[in-house]
Amino acid sequence: MASKKLKIGVSDSDRTRPLANGEVPLDGIDAEISLMGVQALFNRQLKDHTFDACEFPIATYLRTLETPERPYVAVPLFPSRHFRLSCVFINKTKGIRTPADLAGKRIGMMVFDMAAAVWLRGIFEEHFGLPRTSPIYVSGGLDAPRSGDEHPQFYPEQFKIEHRTDASLAALLESGEIDALYTARAPSTWPSANVGRLFENPMEAELGYFEKTSIFPPMHILAIKRPLVEAAPTLPRKLFNAFAAAQEVARSKLFDSAALSTMLPWQLEALLQTEEKLGKDYWPVGFAKNRAMLDVFIRYMLEDGLITTPFTPESIFDGADILST
Template structure:
């Protein structure tokens, strides 16, 4: 029987390497898998639509569901998660000690609809008293000036937004040209005499958020081109099963003591400590275990005015086999 040939693009992580190296198989699929950095992957896919299956920015995926062609179909696999409390950087002279202090301040952003920023805006409004429209948002390149958006963006009218093309956000944060930065990666100007983190010890804050909400926020989702999924019943479930298997391989490797799979000297202890604090299923796959989280991110996107549709979590996926996961 001929296998379905799929070109798959994913970021390089312990959760995806088992697929690239053949340790986790996709049933019925002849997979050509490419690993690359996240930003390069997203820019390539959103500009050229190179891959049949791709790790995809979560907020951007939801935005595609409002397009008439609805080009992608989600699979409830979330390859990247991050609490992001550790990813808010501040100019130390700006007097910012808590999220509410960001009202009226200038906050740098690389990509307005990136999931990190959607979560940060939503969490800080809902749990920390910072209205999402209170700051001034400044877009630009993190480490170098950028002439424009690397992939299509929409800027809702309710926000005050400036676009800077003359300086990098990292440099502007250091000099005080912006007061803070919402980011998916640390700026080169941190740590320094002028730049610190809003939460210098983020773990207790992140644990408190998780204990109150049960959410370990996903940044990315797995998506397949919708015509391929519709023409090949069962392929979404095969992809789901393979990515679940790859995650299990990644976890098992954390137990390997003969040769550590990471540079962490206490990698197993780190895993066991995380599972003790968050539970063994802190990185859940499947629809049922992510339904409540999806309701929150849909609400945050609606409150951002990045989408206008009151989607149900079920609307992100298709097929009884996937919705039963």
């Protein structure tokens, strides 16, 4: 790796800044680390493949494994996780009270294969009685109209999908032209008289889901260009060790109350409450601790029709040689 800087692209978070600012060294790797917004990062990588190693949308990664070139090798690290029950918004005039009430309704989403949508379709069908194919899905831009997909998408035939280019999904939700929205970030029309969350107490609902499944859903994974792994087989292990160490640094800063690392006044109490309810290892790294979760996510991808290969969790890390983590 000495002859060329390894270009690494990641979102700006407390888990990645220790790598970008040098607090956590990259063992023997000369790297150039770029921090940027998630959507810009993904659009850039999926169009131009700018980075050698990148925080990568996990559903899209699985789809790349069905292409002849299989361009990336994943490492069992998950830089972004999120309970997405808090990210389902509804038009409050439509009488929607539970996920099952979304049957036959029009649901907006920005990216069909984003992990948030894959998890929500799977969770709502498996745990809340909403068949994934019963709604009509409306694709578009969140807070501004969008003329088309920002990076390549695949729309399985089993779903009813419409594309809107004349208005934002946020505006369509407020006007009632769509009934609900699956999103990774809140729409600009929330909160308002017409727009609310499906779950009035999302933390309670998400804790209930965790108690059933022990899953804190990942949105992203770390992926490396396959030719680089083939040329330097130790690279996945080195990146794994560095990213895992950076996550430990992030946790230690939340624990340190000498000077708060966030603007949350009860930062330490929030950490302690989270670890009491989810366990101290609630953001697990490595293969073994994530195997059962990956089984579920692969199943949801198959049920969506986004992939056709019944991958095993082991097989999706082919080439990384770090399944002992």
